[in-house]
Amino acid sequence: MAVTRNADAVAPVRRSSPLAIWFARHTSISIGSLGRLFRHPFSSFMIILVIAVTLALPAAINLIVKNARSISGSWDNALDFSVFLKQELSADEAQGLGRLIEQRADVDSVLFISASQALGDFKEHSGFGAALDQLPENPLPHTLVVRPSGGNTSASMTLLHEELGNLPESEHVQVDTEWVQRFHAILDIVKQAITIGAALLGIAIVVIIGNTIRLDIENRRNEIEVTKLIGASNAFVRRPFLWTGFWYGLFGGLMALALVFYGLFLLQEPVSRLAGLYQSNIAIASMSLQEAVAIVGVGVFLGLFGSWFTTARHMRRIEPR
Amino acid sequence: MIQLENVTKRFPGGQEALSGLSLAVDKGEMVFVTGHSGAGKSTLLRLIALIDRPTNGQVVVDGQNTARVKRRKIPAYRRQIGMVFQDHKLLYDRPVADNVALPLIIAGVGHRDASRKVRAALDQVGLLHKEKQRPETLSAGEQQRVGIARAIVSRPKLLIADEPTGNLDPELSLEVMRIFRRFNEVGVTLLIASHDIALIDRLGCRRIALADGRLQQEEEEVDPWL
Numbered sequence: 001m002a003v004t005r006n007a008d009a010v011a012p013v014r015r016s017s018p019l020a021i022w023f024a025r026h027t028s029i030s031i032g033s034l035g036r037l038f039r040h041p042f043s044s045f046m047i048i049l050v051i052a053v054t055l056a057l058p059a060a061i062n063l064i065v066k067n068a069r070s071i072s073g074s075w076d077n078a079l080d081f082s083v084f085l086k087q088e089l090s091a092d093e094a095q096g097l098g099r100l101i102e103q104r105a106d107v108d109s110v111l112f113i114s115a116s117q118a119l120g121d122f123k124e125h126s127g128f129g130a131a132l133d134q135l136p137e138n139p140l141p142h143t144l145v146v147r148p149s150g151g152n153t154s155a156s157m158t159l160l161h162e163e164l165g166n167l168p169e170s171e172h173v174q175v176d177t178e179w180v181q182r183f184h185a186i187l188d189i190v191k192q193a194i195t196i197g198a199a200l201l202g203i204a205i206v207v208i209i210g211n212t213i214r215l216d217i218e219n220r221r222n223e224i225e226v227t228k229l230i231g232a233s234n235a236f237v238r239r240p241f242l243w244t245g246f247w248y249g250l251f252g253g254l255m256a257l258a259l260v261f262y263g264l265f266l267l268q269e270p271v272s273r274l275a276g277l278y279q280s281n282i283a284i285a286s287m288s289l290q291e292a293v294a295i296v297g298v299g300v301f302l303g304l305f306g307s308w309f310t311t312a313r314h315m316r317r318i319e320p321r
Numbered sequence: 322m323i324q325l326e327n328v329t330k331r332f333p334g335g336q337e338a339l340s341g342l343s344l345a346v347d348k349g350e351m352v353f354v355t356g357h358s359g360a361g362k363s364t365l366l367r368l369i370a371l372i373d374r375p376t377n378g379q380v381v382v383d384g385q386n387t388a389r390v391k392r393r394k395i396p397a398y399r400r401q402i403g404m405v406f407q408d409h410k411l412l413y414d415r416p417v418a419d420n421v422a423l424p425l426i427i428a429g430v431g432h433r434d435a436s437r438k439v440r441a442a443l444d445q446v447g448l449l450h451k452e453k454q455r456p457e458t459l460s461a462g463e464q465q466r467v468g469i470a471r472a473i474v475s476r477p478k479l480l481i482a483d484e485p486t487g488n489l490d491p492e493l494s495l496e497v498m499r500i501f502r503r504f505n506e507v508g509v510t511l512l513i514a515s516h517d518i519a520l521i522d523r524l525g526c527r528r529i530a531l532a533d534g535r536l537q538q539e540e541e542e543v544d545p546w547l
Contacts, residue, residue, distance in 0.1 A: 021431045226410045229372070230471070231400035232427045233393075320372050 033243035051252025058198035209306030249303020253296035328378035338364035356531035403472030405482035462493035
């Protein structure tokens with residue numbers, strides 16, 4: 001004993017800096033917590049899966065809303081104005097007006113549909129062919145289908161709409177934007193609902209992680225008591241559990257990303273088929289890097305918060321007896 | 322090192338484990354606390370380790386009045402004391418060396434420093450060759466020696482032990498006591514609760530006999546087995 005002591009006193013003391021010790025300690029505790037998760041792979045996987053699904057759900061719905069908005073947005077730009085002209089206008093006058101409108105900078109092209117052509121189309125598609133034949137004269141006016149140019153903003157579209165309506169020759173200008181506006185209003189509601197739902201699911205994650213860690217604490221009660229008996233502080237016994245929460249959150253977030261991307265992958269083919277049918281080049285907008293980082297970040301935050309919350313309550317309670 | 326002044330510990334039920342107990346243990350002493358179970362031996366050690374607080378009176382350890390040690394400061398206080406338990410209180414999910422290293426890890430000692438001290442402590446209890454084994458593969462006597470190595474690894478000035486030989490046969494008990502003796506020789510103060518009177522007599526150390534939470538005159542101590 002005495003010999004050992006002397007040897008200690010003489011031996012060169014190579015002390016690491018407190019920061020290096022702190023860092024090394026956290027590294028070993030975090031790896032220890034990770035190892036603990038891997039020692040029960042099935043139950044750990046189940047918890048991570050629950051967290052992942054809970055995170056992926058609002059993320060996926062958010063992505064759907066984002067896509068729906070961009071798709072409807074592209075339709076919005078392709079909207080045509082149907083300018084119904086006054087009955088007394090002749091076909092020649094109407095065509096002349098069409099050429100005039102076509103010269104505007106905010107107009108891409110103008111398609112002239114004569115009254116007789118419109119009636120013909122209507123007879124063909126409506127199934128009222130025989131009934132329409134009974135009419136003494138064509139009730140339909142000549143129509144100009146005005147396609148705005150691509151560079152229009154919604155303000156300039158409104159202006160174009162107004163000016164077309166103010167033409168002395170025009171009877172009525174119809175734009176089918178109303179359904180788009182309604183659709184956007186619905187999307188706004190869905191988005192709001194996602195925010196509320198995401199908050200509730202966030203609480204669910206905190207509860208899930210908190211409960212898992214509470215069970216973990218109960219299982220390691222003896223260890224905590226012994227460690228406290230030897231002089232461990234609450235902070236010390238808490239640390240591995242905080243790391244466990246961190247890992248659950250991190251893996252949950254990463255798996256949520258994997259689920260969302262797998263979902264996108266599954267949708268790729270049917271969406272491009274649909275796009276083909278509409279002769280449109282709709283492609284699914286994927287998640288941005290910020291959104292991906294945010295999902296993982298939220299997972300980590302909720303994991304840490306859940307474990308922090310639980311350990312704060314239970315660590316003080318467990319004291320050596 | 323340890324002063325108790327008129328210490329009473331009453332449990333919620335009303336029974337008194339200690340009744341107005343006063344005693345003192347000097348620095349560098351090796352003292353045994355004897356008495357039948359229920360005499361208050363464990364309670365005394367629990368008060369010193371701040372697992373319990375006295376109902377009345379004061380306990381002063383190494384100049385610190387334990388009543389003034391706040392709850393948040395208890396961990397730091399306990400780190401100054403080495404503790405040995407009858408049931409070893411080892412952690413069975415990790416090897417011997419990690420068990421012994423635990424107080425150092427708690428104190429934030431660097432890895433290299435810690436492993437050197439762990440080896441020194443295991444060497445002192447003669448278990449250096451078993452540092453990588455799991456505690457459950459060791460015999461009861463060896464497990465107790467691991468517990469002792471853990472208690473002394475951070476070089477406490479005071480070591481308290483509650484029935485350290487309670488589960489050991491006489492030969493192993495003597496071995497454990499010899500280890501304690503060696504620590505005492507280098508200046509560690511020891512307070513050991515035990516009912517193994519025969520063994521204590523062989524060591525020739527001071528004895529504090531408790532009966533019903535009070536000091537008992539040593540002459541009155543009668544070994545029922547003699």
